Amino acid sequence: MKAKTNLTMLCDFYELTMANGYFQTGLKDRICYFDVFYRSVPDKGGFSIAAGLAQVVEYIQGLSFDEEDVAYLRGKGCFSEEFLQYLLHFEFTGDIWAVPEGTPVFPGEPILTVRAPAIQAQFVETFILLTLNHQSLIATKSNRIVRAAEGRPVSEFGSRRAQGADGAVLGARASYIAGCASTACTLADQRYGSPASGTMAHSWVQMFPDEYTAFKTYCQLYPNNATLLVDTYNVLKSGVPNAIRAFKEILLPQGITRCGIRLDSGDLTYLSQKARKMLDDAGLTDCKIFVSNALDEYIIRDLVRQGARIDAFGVGERLITSRSEPVFGGVYKLAAIEDDQGNIIPKIKISENPAKITTPHFKKVYRIFSKDTGKAEADLVCLHDEQFDFSQPLELFDPDATWKKKTFTGIYATELLVPVFQGGKLVYQVPDIQTSRAYCQRQVDALWDEVKRFENPHNYYVDLSQKLWDIKQQLLSSNG
Ligand SMILES: Nc1ncnc2c1ncn2[C@@H]1O[C@H](COP(=O)(O)OP(=O)(O)OP(=O)(O)O)[C@@H](O)[C@H]1O
Numbered sequence: 001m002k003a004k005t006n007l008t009m010l011c012d013f014y015e016l017t018m019a020n021g022y023f024q025t026g027l028k029d030r031i032c033y034f035d036v037f038y039r040s041v042p043d044k045g046g047f048s049i050a051a052g053l054a055q056v057v058e059y060i061q062g063l064s065f066d067e068e069d070v071a072y073l074r075g076k077g078c079f080s081e082e083f084l085q086y087l088l089h090f091e092f093t094g095d096i097w098a099v100p101e102g103t104p105v106f107p108g109e110p111i112l113t114v115r116a117p118a119i120q121a122q123f124v125e126t127f128i129l130l131t132l133n134h135q136s137l138i139a140t141k142s143n144r145i146v147r148a149a150e151g152r153p154v155s156e157f158g159s160r161r162a163q164g165a166d167g168a169v170l171g172a173r174a175s176y177i178a179g180c181a182s183t184a185c186t187l188a189d190q191r192y193g194s195p196a197s198g199t200m201a202h203s204w205v206q207m208f209p210d211e212y213t214a215f216k217t218y219c220q221l222y223p224n225n226a227t228l229l230v231d232t233y234n235v236l237k238s239g240v241p242n243a244i245r246a247f248k249e250i251l252l253p254q255g256i257t258r259c260g261i262r263l264d265s266g267d268l269t270y271l272s273q274k275a276r277k278m279l280d281d282a283g284l285t286d287c288k289i290f291v292s293n294a295l296d297e298y299i300i301r302d303l304v305r306q307g308a309r310i311d312a313f314g315v316g317e318r319l320i321t322s323r324s325e326p327v328f329g330g331v332y333k334l335a336a337i338e339d340d341q342g343n344i345i346p347k348i349k350i351s352e353n354p355a356k357i358t359t360p361h362f363k364k365v366y367r368i369f370s371k372d373t374g375k376a377e378a379d380l381v382c383l384h385d386e387q388f389d390f391s392q393p394l395e396l397f398d399p400d401a402t403w404k405k406k407t408f409t410g411i412y413a414t415e416l417l418v419p420v421f422q423g424g425k426l427v428y429q430v431p432d433i434q435t436s437r438a439y440c441q442r443q444v445d446a447l448w449d450e451v452k453r454f455e456n457p458h459n460y461y462v463d464l465s466q467k468l469w470d471i472k473q474q475l476l477s478s479n480g
């Protein structure tokens with residue numbers, strides 16, 4: 001089998017059986033609207049960070065079945081020959097809107113909308129979801145970890161424990177967008193520009209006859225980038241003293257004062273405080289203390305509260321696998337179809353479980369900011385063509401407890417979903433990840449601290465316009 005990078009065949013098999021069914025029943029060109037949204041924030045947080053759009057764009061642009069794919073599908077014995085021939089010329093001709101990567105997003109609101117002929121719109125479900133679910137999960141976790149570090153740089157160290165190659169590389173990419181300062185993943189740097197950097201492993205220290213020789217050699221090779229791992233034998237009795245000796249003998253004579261040590265075991269508060277004192281007493285006040293060892297946002301928050309003297313964190317397995325909650329439950333739901341005249345017919349999914357009822361129709365989302373504080377106050381989900389005068393007081397209501405109303409004044413609003421594809425053509429300039437990272441930081445800064453709490457965050461308002469709410473109620477009372 002030839003090596004393939006085209007991921008067109010990465011789809012759930014039912015996308016293909018449904019596509020064949022749409023083809024055979026005349027529904028293939030029926031225009032459909034599908035929304036991607038998610039239902040609950042991982043780790044009971046107050047918001048998530050959207051990521052992965054750049055890979056969705058690449059996927060959509062690369063969609064194509066080749067002869068080998070079609071031969072394989074023919075062998076399954078369940079697809080019509082006309083459909084298989086059609087697949088050979090398959091391409092995406094529809095429209096996509098999405099929130100830019102790095103946008104804080106809330107449960108229930110569309111973060112990507114596809115408008116396309118039924119076969120196409122249905123077919124892209126699997127890949128769009130897996131991509132947005134994975135990178136949004138890692139971006140959300142990384143942003144929590146970065147916020148716990150309160151300004152100290154966090155380096156992503158997780159490749160070795162990631163779930164596969166994409167888990168490592170795209171996870172590193174998402175973690176950078178969400179605020180990590182660097183990654184240990186070289187390919188993520190080469191491919192996406194998230195800066196790669198690193199320290200050293202215990203094996204380096206073990207390889208030399210003694211710890212001092214290991215440190216000295218490293219300082220000679222990398223005088224401008226020497227972060228020495230000091231816990232291979234005994235942190236306070238040998239590691240830190242040997243590091244101090246190597247820095248003094250190799251770096252200081254060259255006028256280099258910037259250097260570092262890394263602690264990777266033991267009580268990180270106690271050891272960092274003791275190490276700081278030893279480094280300062282030796283005049284190495286510019287030496288940074290880096291720590292790692294199964295860290296996450298909770299341990300980092302504890303270390304900061306305990307007064308640990310830590311300058312930077314390396315975080316691997318709990319970040320790259322989002323270990324505390326490893327699923328981002330983004331879903332892809334039909335919201336509307338068009339009739340032969342192009343009229344939009346809203347569609348709803350009514351579930352036994354009220355939390356699983358969808359919001360119908362072709363929609364847009366406004367984020368409403370206070371002019372005074374610059375903070376985000378609420379999101380308004382409305383019909384795609386609704387207009388509002390945001391210079392006037394805006395009354396919103398809780399879509400579940402409709403008697404709860406709030407009037408906003410002194411506000412401005414921005415639309416969250418931006419056009420990405422129109423008529424199959426890419427109309428969006430995918431930003432480089434430095435731009436997405438800076439955007440993410442600005443958008444997270446615009447959230448109230450109450451929404452950013454790790455536990456029991458304030459419930460951010462995601463409200464429906466009156467028109468949209470009315471349509472939803474009509475569909476609910478007429479059973480769809
Ligand atoms: N002061 C601290 N407060 C809270 N958690 C800490 C503190 N110091 C270290 N930790 C965390 O406690 C855990 C210690 O785990 P563990 O006992 O496996 O580490 P260790 O003793 O360093 O051994 P190992 O060599 O296996 O890593 C790690 O997740 C570490 O980050």
Ligand SMILES: O=P(O)(O)OC[C@H]1O[C@H](OP(=O)(O)OP(=O)(O)O)[C@H](O)[C@@H]1O
Pocket residue numbers: 157158160161201202264292293294295314315316317318
């Ligand atoms: O703990 P994480 O957050 O995943 O951070 C990455 C870990 O990877 C390295 O350890 P290594 O794989 O060499 O094994 P170790 O656990 O014995 O240190 C490094 O020394 C960190 O401890």
Ligand SMILES: O=C(O)c1cccnc1
Pocket residue numbers: 157158184197198199200201292314316
């Ligand atoms: O550069 C490092 O220190 C590093 C990289 C990967 C995993 N652990 C540590």
